[in-house]
Every structure is written in C-alpha cells, then in structure tokens.
Amino acid sequence: MSVFDYEDIQLVPNKCIINSRSEADTTIKFGPMTFKIPVVPANMATIIDENLAIWLAQNGYFYIMHRFDKDNRHEFVKKMHDQGLFASISVGVKPEEYELIDKLSAEDFIPEYITIDIAHGHADSVINMIRYIKKNLPGVFVIAGNVGTPEGVRELENAGADATKVGIGPGKACITKLKTGFGTGGWQLAAVRLCAKAASKPIIADGGIRNNGDIAKSIRFGASMVMIGSLFAGHTETPGEIVEEDGQKFKTYYGSASQYQKGEYKNVEGKKLLVPYRGSISETLREMQEDLQSSISYAGGRSLAALRKVDYVIVKNSIMNGDSL
Numbered sequence: 597m598s599v600f601d602y603e604d605i606q607l608v609p610n611k612c613i614i615n616s617r618s619e620a621d622t623t624i625k626f627g628p629m630t631f632k633i634p635v636v637p638a639n640m641a642t643i644i645d646e647n648l649a650i651w652l653a654q655n656g657y658f659y660i661m662h663r664f665d666k667d668n669r670h671e672f673v674k675k676m677h678d679q680g681l682f683a684s685i686s687v688g689v690k691p692e693e694y695e696l697i698d699k700l701s702a703e704d705f706i707p708e709y710i711t712i713d714i715a716h717g718h719a720d721s722v723i724n725m726i727r728y729i730k731k732n733l734p735g736v737f738v739i740a741g742n743v744g745t746p747e748g749v750r751e752l753e754n755a756g757a758d759a760t761k762v763g764i765g766p767g768k769a770c771i772t773k774l775k776t777g778f779g780t781g782g783w784q785l786a787a788v789r790l791c792a793k794a795a796s797k798p799i800i801a802d803g804g805i806r807n808n809g810d811i812a813k814s815i816r817f818g819a820s821m822v823m824i825g826s827l828f829a830g831h832t833e834t835p836g837e838i839v840e841e842d843g844q845k846f847k848t849y850y851g852s853a854s855q856y857q858k859g860e861y862k863n864v865e866g867k868k869l870l871v872p873y874r875g876s877i878s879e880t881l882r883e884m885q886e887d888l889q890s891s892i893s894y895a896g897g898r899s900l901a902a903l904r905k906v907d908y909v910i911v912k913n914s915i916m917n918g919d920s921l
C-alpha cells in the first residue's frame with residue numbers, strides 16, 4: 597500500500613484543449629442537486645451558521661449545517677424551505693436524535709440532505725441511524741461518517757448511506773492522532789484513494805486541505821466533494837469570534853470535539869486555533885473555482901471528469917520546497 601498525503605503528490609499536465617480557463621466546468625452533481633464547485637464548508641460551529649447556510653444555498657454552493665444547535669434544526673429545515681432553499685442538516689446518534697427524525701417525519705419537513713456526523717463512524721450506532729432515517733425519511737440523501745477504511749465505506753453504504761465521509765484526524769483543529777494514536781492524519785489523500793476504490797457511491801474527502809490545489813488532488817483520488825474547515829475559518833461570514841493581537845485581526849476556529857464546543861474537558865479530541873482574518877468568503881470561493889478551472893485545463897479537459905484520470909507522481913517531502921502563498 598503506498599502511503600502519501602497532499603504535499604507528496606503532483607499531478608502531471610496534459611495538452612490544454614480549451615481557449616480560456618472560463619470554459620472549464622467545475623460543477624458537480626451531488627445527490628439531488630448540482631453545485632458550482634465540489635467544496636463544502638465543514639459542519640462545525642465556527643465555520644457555518646444559519647446566515648451563511650442561506651447565502652451558500654442562494655448562491656449555488658453545497659452546505660451542511662452543524663448539529664450543535666440541537667433544538668433549532670427542525671425550525672431550520674422549515675425556514676430554508678419557506679425561502680425556497682434546500683435544507684441540509686447534521687445529526688448524531690444519541691436517543692434525542694431519533695426524536696428529531698420522528699418529528700421531521702411526523703410534520704413532513706423533509707430535508708434534502710442529512711449528515712450523520714460522529715468521530716468514529718464505522719460503528720453500529722451509525723448503521724442503525726442510517727437505517728432509521730432511510731425508513732422514516734425515505735427521500736433524504738444520507739451522508740454518513742466519518743470513516744477511514746474501505747470496510748467502513750462498504751458497511752455504511754450497505755446500510756443505505758448515499759455517500760460516505762472520509763477522514764479520521766487529518767483536520768487542522770484535530771488532536772485525535774496525538775490523543776489516541778489512530779487516524780488518517782499524514783496519509784489522508786492515500787486513505788481517500790483506498791476508500792474511493794471500495795466505494796460504489798460518492799465520497800467526501802474531509803480534512804487536511806491546506807491549499808486550493810488539494811481540491812483537485814482529492815478529485816483525482818476519487819472524492820466527489822471536499823469538506824474544508826480551516827481554510828474557511830477566517831472569513832467575515834464564518835461565525836468564529838474576531839480577536840485582535842498586536843494590531844492584527846484573527847478569528848477563532850475550534851474543533852467540534854474540543855472543550856470549547858463540548859463545554860467540558862471530557863473525551864477531548866480537538867483544539868482551538870486563531871486563523872488570520874481574510875475578508876469575504878465569496879472571494880475565497882471565487883478563487884477556489886478559478887484555481888479548479890485552471891486545474892481542469894492542466895488536466896487537458898473541460899470538466900472535473902478530466903481530473904479523475906490524470907497521471908500523478910509521488911515526490912515525497914520535496915515539492916513544496918519551503919514555498920508558501
């Protein structure tokens with residue numbers, strides 16, 4: 597098994613067949629809808645809130661609302677639908693989460709997407725929740741995770757998941773590999789490749805994206821969608837608190853399994869960081885789209901499909917050469 601991560605890989609260019617990068621099509625069909633780019637902000641409390649979810653849905657981007665405003669999720673689905681927007685929520689696996697599914701079903705508020713979001717998603721608790729949602733809300737597109745192995749992907753797909761989310765511990769606010777010794781941190785891209793080969797349905801590569809080029813690399817190795825936290829954390833629209841230090845502006849970004857999210861220091865597997873403030877998220881999304889259009893041109897194609905079969909080389913520890921943007 598070859599083990600590598602984003603910084604160890606370079607994609608190999610093919611002859612360009614378009615006259616302008618604007619001709620390259622970055623759209624992706626994911627579940628019942630098509631989105632502008634194959635990118636989704638992480639379903640974390642410092643990355644997405646209701647206002648940003650509305651803006652993303654109105655502007656052709658996928659979003660997944662986090663699950664930490666527990667009592668508001670039912671109202672959130674209703675609010676999105678009242679505005680003619682799609683609803684995409686997260687759930688956990690505890691008993692009260694089953695009550696939410698029952699309530700949505702009883703009142704016929706059916707979100708388009710539900711993501712089952714727990715740390716160790718290769719578990720009977722997740723399999724049971726997938727089955728419950730599929731039985732009680734049969735039209736919903738169910739994303740389940742997180743997993744880091746082909747076996748995990750297959751079991752969740754077999755239980756009925758429509759997509760699986762891959763990544764155990766590669767996130768920037770993550771300390772899982774330090775606290776437990778487990779995970780895909782340091783070999784996340786290779787894990788995405790292994791999982792995608794086993795998958796018969798779409799996968800989301802989750803965590804470890806540090807540069808826009810990593811989105812193209814994720815697509816090359818089989819992801820249909822890429823989930824990103826830290827690269828989005830510093831924006832005006834993301835909900836992290838603004839902090840000023842030595843005249844410089846930062847925003848807070850904390851893990852969903854950090855004490856800041858949990859309110860207590862128990863089973864902590866996440867930390868808090870300060871991320872430089874960087875203006876509006878619309879500019880970052882626009883730049884991601886432009887960079888992806890450029891990637892498609894280097895792949896010698898017109899759409900994301902060209903990226904999926906491009907050659908690559910493994911250049912361990914050498915390609916960045918100390919470079920930074």
Ligand SMILES: NC(=O)C1=CN([C@@H]2O[C@H](COP(=O)(O)OP(=O)(O)OC[C@H]3O[C@@H](n4cnc5c(N)ncnc54)[C@H](OP(=O)(O)O)[C@@H]3O)[C@@H](O)[C@H]2O)C=CC1
Pocket residue numbers: 688689690713714715716721742763764765766767770772803851852853863865
């Ligand atoms: N992608 C990643 O690498 C990681 C992501 N996270 C994020 O942090 C948030 C909190 O996650 P999580 O702690 O799972 O959520 P919860 O605290 O809601 O836990 C969900 C349920 O799973 C149980 N559980 C959690 N971890 C384990 C485990 N290792 N073995 C057995 N049972 C377990 C919990 O019980 P109990 O608490 O009693 O064990 C609880 O009943 C999520 O948003 C998750 O995505 C967290 C860590 C890693």
Ligand SMILES: Nc1nc2c(ncn2[C@@H]2O[C@H](COP(=O)(O)O)[C@@H](O)[C@H]2O)c(=O)[nH]1
Pocket residue numbers: 638639640742763764765766767768769770771772802803804805823824825826827850851852853854865866867
């Ligand atoms: N191990 C942990 N992982 C976490 C936690 N909170 C979120 N996450 C995961 O990180 C990604 C985002 O990664 P990034 O590299 O883009 O910043 C997110 O989608 C989760 O899967 C946590 O507390 N511990």
